[in-house]
Amino acid sequence: MENKLIEIQVYGAERICTSCVNLPSSKDTYEWLEAALSRKFPGQPFSITYIDIYQQQENPKxxxxxxxxxxxxxxxxxxLIGDEIVGEGNPRLKAIVKEMERYGYQALEA
Structure with a gap:
């Protein structure tokens, strides 16, 4: 099955969410996800974008x-993958991987 190139969007902010005090920052989570997904799906291109929620966005969506x-x-x-929220606050890699597999990506077994 040919996978469709997906864009993973990570929305966050410099300051940590009030309910997420002991968790990594949004930027740290973005960097961790990028590295983890690249290892999980080697040779399968996807894009991952960090979006600061306090910055004006040119894209209306x-x-x-x-x-x-x-x-x-x-x-x-x-x-967010497509229009689907796949993680919030402390996103789980397993849920994100499962969503990517729905788009045809094949995870490398550990």
Whole structure:
């Protein structure tokens, strides 16, 4: 099955989410996810983007999501694949991998 190139979006902020005090920062989570997914899906291209929720976004969908995170007090970092939220606050690698497999990616078994 040919996989579709997906974009993983990690929404976050410099300051740590109030409910996520003892967790890694959004930027740290983004970097960890990028490394972990590259190891899990070697040779299978995907893009991963970090989006600061307090910065104005040129892309209307991204701007809408940043406003939603702030207005609805969603936990961040928030991980989005397509239009699906696959992680919030302390995203689980297993859930993200499962979503990527839905798009045809094949995880390397550990």
């Amino acid at each position: 991204r701007q809408e999501m940043t406003e939603r995170i702030i207005e609805e007090d969603l936990f961040y970092p928030l991980v």
